[in-house]
Amino acid sequence: xxxxxxxxxxxxxxxxxxxxxxxxxxxxxxxxxxxxxxxxxxxxxxxxxxxxxxxxxxxxxxxxxxxxxxxxxxxxxxxxxxxxxxxxxxxxxxxxxxxxxxxxxxxxxxx
Amino acid sequence: xxxxxxxxxxxxxxxxxxxxxxxxxxxxxxxxxxxxxxxxxxxxxxxxxxxxxxxxxxxxxxxxxxxxxxxxxxxxxxxxxxxxxxxxxxxxxxxxxxxxxxxxxxxxxxxxxx
Numbered sequence: 148x149x150x151x152x153x154x155x156x157x158x159x160x161x162x163x164x165x166x167x168x169x170x171x172x173x174x175x176x177x178x179x180x181x182x183x184x185x186x187x188x189x190x191x192x193x194x195x196x197x198x199x200x201x202x203x204x205x206x207x208x209x210x211x212x213x214x215x216x217x218x219x220x221x222x223x224x225x226x227x228x229x230x231x232x233x234x235x236x237x238x239x240x241x242x243x244x245x246x247x248x249x250x251x252x253x254x255x256x257x258x
Numbered sequence: 259x260x261x262x263x264x265x266x267x268x269x270x271x272x273x274x275x276x277x278x279x280x281x282x283x284x285x286x287x288x289x290x291x292x293x294x295x296x297x298x299x300x301x302x303x304x305x306x307x308x309x310x311x312x313x314x315x316x317x318x319x320x321x322x323x324x325x326x327x328x329x330x331x332x333x334x335x336x337x338x339x340x341x342x343x344x345x346x347x348x349x350x351x352x353x354x355x356x357x358x359x360x361x362x363x364x365x366x367x368x369x370x371x372x
Contacts, residue, residue, distance in 0.1 A: 191348065
């Protein structure tokens with residue numbers, strides 16, 4: 148079946164540091180890949196997505212590239228801010244618009 | 259545009275009680291689903307529906323019932339609450355067709371079973 152594996156957190160960074168959150172997946176065929184963000188006390192928001200190999204999703208300074216050869220979709224940001232502190236979820240859809248999520252990675256950014 | 263609306267936002271139940279989590283969307287989406295979120299496990303699919311009158315089980319359906327009598331509403335029923343059902347519940351909806359459609363989430367319902 149489908150599965151998503153994320154690096155465990157928490158990830159603690161200083162403001163303006165470079166961020167990488169690793170995500171790898173297992174699925175047959177060509178799933179669509181997503182990153183969702185959950186701010187404290189809130190629901191999930193779509194951060195970015197990619198629907199085919201080599202696509203790059205980007206939003207709010209975050210980027211992730213769909214790598215079919217390594218089955219990865221790592222999230223990166225060049226300079227994090229305190230306001231980026233949240234839980235980040237990697238997810239995939241294979242069919243039926245039902246998501247398979249990774250376990251989530253908590254990011255804490257210190258001033 | 260209200261999007262996906264969940265109620266209640268917080269609820270405390272005693273073991274054995276029943277309750278219904280409500281979910282409504284005003285986007286005329288065909289697909290609706292319920293997830294539960296537990297620490298370190300991400301979100302797991304409980305039940306889903308691909309249209310009015312059609313429901314199916316997800317990864318963790320035991321202890322939950324759903325129905326889809328209208329396009330707009332997709333309530334989740336806990337038949338006899340157990341402490342293991344303490345979790346945060348999210349309802350989601352989307353248009354059908356393809357795998358790139360944006361999925362919209364409600365703000366979550368925090369449930370504690372004591």
